[in-house]
Amino acid sequence: MQFSKSTDYALHALIHLGHSERCNNVGIKELSGALGVSESYLSKIMSKLRQDGIVRAVPGVKGGYELARPADQITFLDVIQVIEGRQQLFECSNSSSRQHLLLAEEGAAQGDQERPGKNECLVEKVMNGAEQHLYQYLREHTVQSILNEAFKRCKHEANKK
Amino acid sequence: MQFSKSTDYALHALIHLGHSERCNNVGIKELSGALGVSESYLSKIMSKLRQDGIVRAVPGVKGGYELARPADQITFLDVIQVIEGRQQLFECSNSSSRQHLLLAEEGAAQGDQERPGKNECLVEKVMNGAEQHLYQYLREHTVQSILNEAFKRCKHEANKK
DNA sequence: CTTATTATGGATAACATAGGTCTACAATAA
DNA sequence: TTATTGTAGACCTATGTTATCCATAATAAG
Numbered sequence: 001m002q003f004s005k006s007t008d009y010a011l012h013a014l015i016h017l018g019h020s021e022r023c024n025n026v027g028i029k030e031l032s033g034a035l036g037v038s039e040s041y042l043s044k045i046m047s048k049l050r051q052d053g054i055v056r057a058v059p060g061v062k063g064g065y066e067l068a069r070p071a072d073q074i075t076f077l078d079v080i081q082v083i084e085g086r087q088q089l090f091e092c093s094n095s096s097s098r099q100h101l102l103l104a105e106e107g108a109a110q111g112d113q114e115r116p117g118k119n120e121c122l123v124e125k126v127m128n129g130a131e132q133h134l135y136q137y138l139r140e141h142t143v144q145s146i147l148n149e150a151f152k153r154c155k156h157e158a159n160k161k
Numbered sequence: 162m163q164f165s166k167s168t169d170y171a172l173h174a175l176i177h178l179g180h181s182e183r184c185n186n187v188g189i190k191e192l193s194g195a196l197g198v199s200e201s202y203l204s205k206i207m208s209k210l211r212q213d214g215i216v217r218a219v220p221g222v223k224g225g226y227e228l229a230r231p232a233d234q235i236t237f238l239d240v241i242q243v244i245e246g247r248q249q250l251f252e253c254s255n256s257s258s259r260q261h262l263l264l265a266e267e268g269a270a271q272g273d274q275e276r277p278g279k280n281e282c283l284v285e286k287v288m289n290g291a292e293q294h295l296y297q298y299l300r301e302h303t304v305q306s307i308l309n310e311a312f313k314r315c316k317h318e319a320n321k322k
Numbered sequence: 323c324t325t326a327t328t329a330t331g332g333a334t335a336a337c338a339t340a341g342g343t344c345t346a347c348a349a350t351a352a
Numbered sequence: 353t354t355a356t357t358g359t360a361g362a363c364c365t366a367t368g369t370t371a372t373c374c375a376t377a378a379t380a381a382g
Contacts, residue, residue: 001164001245003288004340005254011284012253027357036255041342047359059358060350076287084162092173093166094197122310123172126237126302127164134295141287149283165369188328202371208330220329221379 007083009037010045011143014079017055018071018143019150025064045083052082072144077135089134090127168244170198171206172304175240178216179232179304180311186225206244213243233305238296250295251288 012035020026028046032039046065049055056068067074173196181187189207193200207226210216217229228235281289 001162001241001250002248003162003251006341008251008254008284015284025357029357038342040344043358044342044360050358057358058350059348059356060352061354061356062351063349063357065358076291080162087163089162090164090169093169122307123169123176126307130237130295130298130302133298134291137291137294141291146283146287167369186328190328199371201373204329205331205371211329218329219379220327220377222325222327222381224328224379226329 003080004084006045007080009035009042010049010079010083011076013042013046013065014049014054014067014071014074014143015146017065017067018074018147021067021071025058025062025066027064031065048082049079052078054078054082067143070144071147072142074143075139076141077138080138088128089131090124092121092124164241165245167206168241170196170203171210171240171244172237174203174207174226175210175215175228175232175235175304176307178226178228179235179308182228182232186219186223186227188225192226209243210240213239215239215243228304231305232308233303235304236300237302238299241299249289250292251285253282253285 013031016031016034017026028039028043031046032042035042046055046057050057050065050068053068054074055065057063057065174192177192177195178187189200189204192207193203196203207216207218211218211226211229214229215235216226218224218226
């Protein structure tokens with residue numbers, strides 16, 4: 001279980017875009033140079049980000065990419081879900097096994113429809129809880145928060161000199 | 162990014178073992194039957210769990226598996242790390258890129274050894290924070306806590322009748 | 323001691339996904 | 353119109369997941 005390299009590239013690319021907000025568009029050449037990835041591969045990732053409305057792209061001379069919304073409204077979770085997809089982190093593979101009859105439906109016999117989550121597998125329930133926990137953390141960190149942190153580091157270093 | 166089916170099988174198998182604590186050993190046949198997985202595949206998973214000291218195995222007639230320690234000392238994290246491995250969830254793939262020079266080393270110039278984590282990439286820092294957050298949650302849930310929850314469900318249903 | 327039973331570990335294979343390249347095409351500013 | 357830049361698709365390879373099968377080792381019971 002690991003995040004893909006594409007997620008790494010996407011996050012760093014977005015930070016680069018946020019950092020270069022002054023000049024409108026950043027070309028794939030500049031981006032791939034900064035990250036050390038091939039243009040062809042990175043452009044695929046950028047396309048995904050564009051399709052999901054994270055960045056805007058303009059073709060043509062002087063074209064390139066820019067953030068589609070303020071950097072403080074682009075969360076880590078946004079980016080991760082674009083690249084990794086939105087399937088849940090954990091799924092019980094065989095919900096009709098004897099095990100599940102025991103764990104999930106033991107307490108949910110006849111017509112127990114008033115509580116819908118009741119016959120969910122307990123293992124899955126814990127794992128979904130973990131997922132929500134993780135997502136909450138990832139929602140609290142944005143491209144902007146990275147830029148702020150980098151700026152703080154920079155200033156701190158300047159003071160020492 | 163998803164947990165593998167093996168993790169699912171491992172968790173359910175351990176819960177089965179915890180539930181059948183009375184009779185000493187549970188054979189692979191009973192386990193695979195309960196989970197709806199082939200014996201050959203499940204035995205691979207059980208071997209891993211044994212190598213990491215989660216379960217004990219005895220071969221021979223009347224052999225089988227049992228938990229190697231109390232169910233409340235087997236956390237979800239333990240199981241996941243055995244099956245999924247212990248690599249970190251996220252690694253920056255190219256820490257020598259221009260991007261990283263900006264993000265990580267901007268504030269960590271000459272001889273800055275007194276703070277070791279200082280020149281870590283900020284993206285990686287957030288992701289490692291997310292990982293620790295997730296791990297903390299997974300440490301708080303054990304095989305025993307699932308058994309307790311199942312027991313509660315069972316009792317609750319009994320009261321209703 | 324022999325035998326039936328059970329777990330172990332290696333070899334192998336189908337399949338999906340990640341990671342990456344290349345090329346033809348579309349859009350746009352100069 | 354043309355040079356430049358992003359888009360989309362085909363394509364390839366390596367790796368990991370999910371599995372199966374078989375020979376071997378260990379063990380309890382007879």
